[in-house]
Amino acid sequence: MNDKTRGGQFLVKETKCEDIFTPEDFNEEQLMMRDSVREFVDKEIWPNKDRFEKRDFALTVESMHKAAELGFLSITVPEAYGGMGMGFVNSVLVCDYISGATGSFSSAFGAHTGIGTLPITLYGTEEQKQKYVTKLASGEWFGAYCLTEPGAGSDANSGKTKAVLSEDGKYYSISGQKMWITNAGFCNVFIVFARIGDDKNITGFIVENDPNNGISMNEEEHKLGIRSSSTRQVFFADTKVPVENMLSERGNGFKIAMNALNVGRIKLAAACLDAQRRVITNSTKYANERIQFNTAISQFGAVRSKLAEMAASCYAGESATYRAAKDIEDRIISRETEGASHQEAELKGIEEYAIECSILKVAVSEDIQNCADEGIQIFGGMGFSEDTPMESAWRDARIARIYEGTNEINRMLSVGMLIKKAMKGHVDLLGPASKVQEELMGIPSFETPDYSELFAEEKEMIGKLKKAFLMVAGGAVQKYGPDLDAHQQLLMAASDILIEIYMAESTILRTEKLAKKDGEAKVQEQIAMAKLYLYKAVDIVTQKGKESVISFAEGDEQRMMLMGLRRFTKYTNMPNIVGLRETITTKLVTENQYCF
Structure with missing residues (x-):
């Protein structure tokens, strides 16, 4: 098996932008699928948003039947059982765009196509699949x-x-x-x-x-x-x-449950993305229309800051989700090529990237909540009213932090699974962690680095953030060993560092790939979002790193690690955050929608 396809290795290996998949890489089939799902949502779901808010369960069932007629319930079901037999990226794409209008339909769709169908598809006998999966794929049964x-x-x-x-x-x-x-x-x-x-x-x-x-x-x-x-x-x-x-x-039920949840986690992240896009678009339109002090509120810095942050977090969520989805798909194809059955290949492919699935679930579910909250704020008093879509978006977003394992459980899982992979030799953490320890003891370099290439400093910063995680995780494992599980607050803080590394790196790599393809001049807003997201990530790593180090280190060791943390989170050229936000918001306000 190609070593670079291991899950969790993003932490210790440098990934090239050419090696990741981005939304800009959708092929013609995927673009057609995206557009047909969008059309379905705009025609059947969004106009009925009020009915969904009034506990119209019959409408949910009716909408599920309509989705079935269009084949949306059978995207990844093998053709032998009446499905389309499409790849993992396609299934994530459909989860993304079908989920934008209301959490009610999104939940019904996700539960049916995911945890309602997948366990039989992945673990069922041939007889069970012929009997049940065919009916579930067609929408005859739910x-x-x-x-x-x-x-x-x-x-x-x-x-x-x-x-x-x-x-x-x-x-x-x-x-x-x-x-x-x-x-x-x-x-x-x-x-x-x-x-x-x-x-x-x-x-x-x-x-x-x-x-x-x-x-x-x-x-x-x-x-x-x-x-x-x-x-x-x-x-x-x-x-x-x-x-x-x-x-x-x-006795295999717990394993079935956990693997079903791994799939559910990345798909739940995807299911938050179009909800974010729609919140940002509605907030931008309202900000352009709402006049106060003879000026559209979209011209006020306080509102512009919110719109920029909302867009950057959505862009980051897209970047990381589709990166992981393609990694999983490639892993599945690789295992099938080596002779594994489709069932086994899919199970092992998803299991391989369980760390990334947990990271995405936490990050994107929290981003949609924050996005909807800021959407309410931009709408002001109207945002608190059921007459606008903001309050329902906020309420629907809240369940995402609980679904598929709470965010607290997923935070601890991500670090725990990474350490287990290291102990099995699947991810070499010990070597890089030892090098970080040596670096902490050594004299820092005072050479002025060459930052002439796009994202040169940002990619160096990502590398330093990885060192910060290795320093914290290495120190924690040395201190507590097998008892680390008992120190949940430390695990949670370390996990936040891990999450920010994956999300920020994915965003930088997507934008670098886009800039190489289209030219830097055409993607100034995406460059601004990537830099803005990284700046915020560095702040989080600084805070969580301090919290972690102080919790387990004392005396000279603590002082050395805190100095190392400062070194690992220090910019040479601090970005102009206000300028970055202005670049992003100008584009949003001009286009009157989320347009990335």
Whole structure:
């Protein structure tokens, strides 16, 4: 396997801009797919936004059927089961653009195509796939996923739902309670996780939704957002499930659940992107139209600063999401070329980039929340009203930080998985961390570097931020060893450094690639966004680095590491942040929309 395709290696390897995929690299098929999804959303979803806000569950079902007719439910389902058999980037692209108008439809779509269908596609037998995936791909049936319980949320493997084998060995009787089940009110089939006997790990089952088979539900939940997404508690009382409906092997349920969540995490990041674009576009249009003191508020510096920051975070989210999506797709293709089945290749391809999936989930879900919050602020009092789309965008965005594992869990996972990869020899952290330690003990260079090339200083800064992470992570591992998991605040801070490195590097590389293709003069706004995002990232690394070092180091060691942190976060030529924001906002205001 080509070593450079390893997940997590962005931290210790220099990536060239030519080696990453960007939205500007979409091929003709992908551009057509993007445009058809946009057209569907603009025609069927956005005009009905008010109805989605009024708990119109029938509209959600109707819209899902329309999406199915256009083939959107079957993008990555293999052709053998009625799908389009498209690549991973295409599936991420559809998740991106189908999610812009309302979180209600986005949640229904994501739950069905992701955790409702994928477990059977990836782990099912041929018979199970022929029976269920064909119906799920066509929209004849809809799927749901039953993992969470009242006492089992983040600790998913602690569920109490039981599965008992019948005396004749023909079926299991499932009994238990599941909650927060998306699509429960209209689904035809559940992926249910239950424990057999005293097994250490849960087991997955495919359960048809039949109220005459011991399945009942509470009324729809009243939620802060995603109001027309069906969310119910589901109760199983001796629900009989044929033994042939066990998914994969006994005790393999936790693995199924975790791999389904890895896919869900990058797709959830994608599902926040078009929501951001629409918030920025609506905010820009309102700022151009709203006159105060005889001037459009888009001309006021306080508003212009917000618009620029919103655009930069969206641009960064696009850059990192599509970079990771193509890396996953390439990994899948590589494994298939080596002889793996499509199922195995997809599972291993996604698992390889679990760190990046967690990073994206955290970063982009928080960016859409901040973006929607600033959108409300730009709209002022009107932003607080249901008459404008801002307040529903803010409410819908809030669930993204909880879905697919909370952001706190994902922060700790990203660092934990990286350390485990290092221990397995998949990512060499020890060598680079040792070099950073040597550098801290040495005399810093006082030579004036050559920054004549575009992004020369920015790429050097990315390299220094990586050293900051290696310094913090290396010191923390030395101090706490296997007990590091117990120091959650330290892990969270280290994770924020890791997140900013991946997001900022992806943004710089995308823009460098674009500048080489189109010329620097034509991409001044993208250059400004990349530099602005990096500047903010350096601030975060500085803050989180201090917090980390002070938490585990003392005396001379602490002083040395804090000096190293200052060295690793110091610009030679500080960028003019106000000027960068002005460049970005001038373009936004002129185009009257997010136009990147």
